[in-house]
Amino acid sequence: MAILELRDATVRFGARPVLSAVSLAVEPRERVALIGPNGGGKTTLLRALAGLLPLDAGEALPIGDCSRREAAHHVAYVPQEEFWEFEFPVREVVACGRYSYTDTLTAEREAVDRALAAVALEDLADRSITELSGGERRRVIVARALVQQTPALLMDEPTTALDLRHRAAVLRAMRSFEGAILFATHDLEAAARLADRIVVLHEGGIRTQGAPADVLTEELLRELFGVEARLLRDDEGTLHVLL
Amino acid sequence: MSFSRVAIFALLALAVAPFVGPGLDWASDRDVRIFWQLRVPRVLLGFLAGSGLAVAGVVLQAILRNPLATPFTLGVSSGASFGVVAALWLGLASPYAMPVVGMAGAVLVTTLTWRIARIGGRMPVQSLLLAGVALTYLFSALILLIQVLSDPYDTVRILRWLVGSLETGLGFQPVLLVGVALAAGFALVLPLGRAWNAMGGGTDAALGVGVDVHRVVRRGYVGASILVGAIVAFVGPIGFIGLLVPHALRLMGLVDNRVLLPAAAMAGGGFLVLCDALTNLGAIQRLPVGVLTHLLGGPFFLMLLLRKRRLH
Numbered sequence: 001m002a003i004l005e006l007r008d009a010t011v012r013f014g015a016r017p018v019l020s021a022v023s024l025a026v027e028p029r030e031r032v033a034l035i036g037p038n039g040g041g042k043t044t045l046l047r048a049l050a051g052l053l054p055l056d057a058g059e060a061l062p063i064g065d066c067s068r069r070e071a072a073h074h075v076a077y078v079p080q081e082e083f084w085e086f087e088f089p090v091r092e093v094v095a096c097g098r099y100s101y102t103d104t105l106t107a108e109r110e111a112v113d114r115a116l117a118a119v120a121l122e123d124l125a126d127r128s129i130t131e132l133s134g135g136e137r138r139r140v141i142v143a144r145a146l147v148q149q150t151p152a153l154l155m156d157e158p159t160t161a162l163d164l165r166h167r168a169a170v171l172r173a174m175r176s177f178e179g180a181i182l183f184a185t186h187d188l189e190a191a192a193r194l195a196d197r198i199v200v201l202h203e204g205g206i207r208t209q210g211a212p213a214d215v216l217t218e219e220l221l222r223e224l225f226g227v228e229a230r231l232l233r234d235d236e237g238t239l240h241v242l243l
Numbered sequence: 244m245s246f247s248r249v250a251i252f253a254l255l256a257l258a259v260a261p262f263v264g265p266g267l268d269w270a271s272d273r274d275v276r277i278f279w280q281l282r283v284p285r286v287l288l289g290f291l292a293g294s295g296l297a298v299a300g301v302v303l304q305a306i307l308r309n310p311l312a313t314p315f316t317l318g319v320s321s322g323a324s325f326g327v328v329a330a331l332w333l334g335l336a337s338p339y340a341m342p343v344v345g346m347a348g349a350v351l352v353t354t355l356t357w358r359i360a361r362i363g364g365r366m367p368v369q370s371l372l373l374a375g376v377a378l379t380y381l382f383s384a385l386i387l388l389i390q391v392l393s394d395p396y397d398t399v400r401i402l403r404w405l406v407g408s409l410e411t412g413l414g415f416q417p418v419l420l421v422g423v424a425l426a427a428g429f430a431l432v433l434p435l436g437r438a439w440n441a442m443g444g445g446t447d448a449a450l451g452v453g454v455d456v457h458r459v460v461r462r463g464y465v466g467a468s469i470l471v472g473a474i475v476a477f478v479g480p481i482g483f484i485g486l487l488v489p490h491a492l493r494l495m496g497l498v499d500n501r502v503l504l505p506a507a508a509m510a511g512g513g514f515l516v517l518c519d520a521l522t523n524l525g526a527i528q529r530l531p532v533g534v535l536t537h538l539l540g541g542p543f544f545l546m547l548l549l550r551k552r553r554l555h
Contacts, residue, residue: 052447072453082444085308087498096441100453148452
């Protein structure tokens with residue numbers, strides 16, 4: 001049984017459909033990468049699965065039938081960027097991930113410490129979120145998602161605009177996460193390495209999907225992005241995109 | 244540490260304030276009555292009003308994710324002020340009628356804002372802000388219109404009332420009524436500290452960790468409206484406290500709303516009581532406390548800002 005599922009989901013912004021009757025199921029512990037051009041509906045699809053925006057038609061399962069509290073126990077969402085207005089300490093931002101639990105102070109502290117360790121941010125626990133760099137902030141948000149201890153994780157471009165150090169930390173956290181992950185990305189190499197399946201989203205619909213080796217082709221990149229790119233696989237099977 | 248300092252400040256302000264002012268002869272029945280029937284209720288009312296305004300400020304800043312939001316941003320205060328000003332203009336200037344009409348004005352604006360801002364079953368923060376700001380302007384314009392139409396004597400009375408003052412002359416009755424409103428408002432908003440924290444990262448961040456944002460926004464809005472409506476109806480729109488007390492506390496490191504809310508309740512109360520006590524002193528006697536909150540609060544806030552800058 002799927003851990004997250006969209007059935008014929010349609011979302012419109014005004015008259016413009018951003019998702020058109022999209023169906024997608026993510027199995028437990030499956031790693032699915034969502035790729036496609038900007039404006040293709042990736043963020044909307046993730047937010048729909050997280051129950052963060054209402055569908056104009058179709059269903060988001062099981063989130064559509066859940067209370068917010070139940071949803072937060074089932075799936076955690078890492079947005080591409082999140083801006084904080086007040087100077088909350090990093091520890092409290094991460095602890096907000098425990099909002100829907102009734103922890104003792106000690107249990108909450110231990111859970112937060114574990115999540116911060118998973119993204120190697122223990123040293124910044126008492127710093128203000130507003131003082132952090134974009135990369136550090138992204139890792140804090142990943143830690144907040146981990147602390148929710150959900151069986152599924154939705155991540156919107158988790159490695160975009162990160163330097164190598166932050167990128168490595170986020171990828172490490174993703175690899176060690178034991179549940180299902182659906183992540184939108186423009187990082188095709190990371191998608192090929194991490195994902196069991198790649199879903200290509202284009203103009204609000206699923207263009208194609210399958211194993212990375214089957215889906216990622218030079219023809220597809222030409223068709224989606226209008227670029228002539230070469231795809232090389234090295235001896236270890238790692239994909240390289242050459243422009 | 245900072246929290247206990249705030250608590251000590253509030254208790255000291257409460258203990259000292261009734262004794263500030265012209266000396267009292269404890270052997271005289273008249274002076275003892277002045278102490279118990281004028282000074283003590285005035286100090287208590289001041290504490291409650293300052294508490295409520297500071298807490299309402301924290302709540303609205305959290306809901307709107309804007310540190311410049313004040314208890315008066317969403318129009319409740321201009322509704323209450325309009326009620327009182329209309330009562331003064333219509334000759335209903337009894338100390339009992341004014342707060343009643345003021346609270347009616349607050350309820351009117353709260354209901355209007357609510358109805359305009361609600362889309363389906365939800366209350367988007369942006370539409371709440373827009374509806375509140377639009378109604379603030381509308382009712383402020385009506386207040387100005389009444390001032391223009393009033394005779395000079397009433398215009399001055401209206402102006403004085405709009406500055407805010409704790410001189411109700413009603414003994415303990417306002418203390419009880421504002422106290423009940425505060426109990427209701429605090430019961431709605433104080434338990435939501437962690438939810439306000441989660442909302443610091445925006446609506447998606449809060450929804451994602453399980454906060455029922457629409458319910459929390461509605462509850463915060465109603466809670467803040469009860470606080471502001473009752474307080475403004477009795478003592479006028481005393482400025483500064485709801486904006487800068489939360490800021491001053493944040494500069495002292497009290498950012499977590501679970502601590503900030505009770506700290507604001509104490510610091511806001513203590514600050515207003517202290518300002519009002521000073522208006523009992525010689526040269527500035529009978530100065531409306533609303534003037535003094537700005538005069539003292541501004542420099543105090545600048546001092547905190549400069550100190551923080553030096554620390555960095």
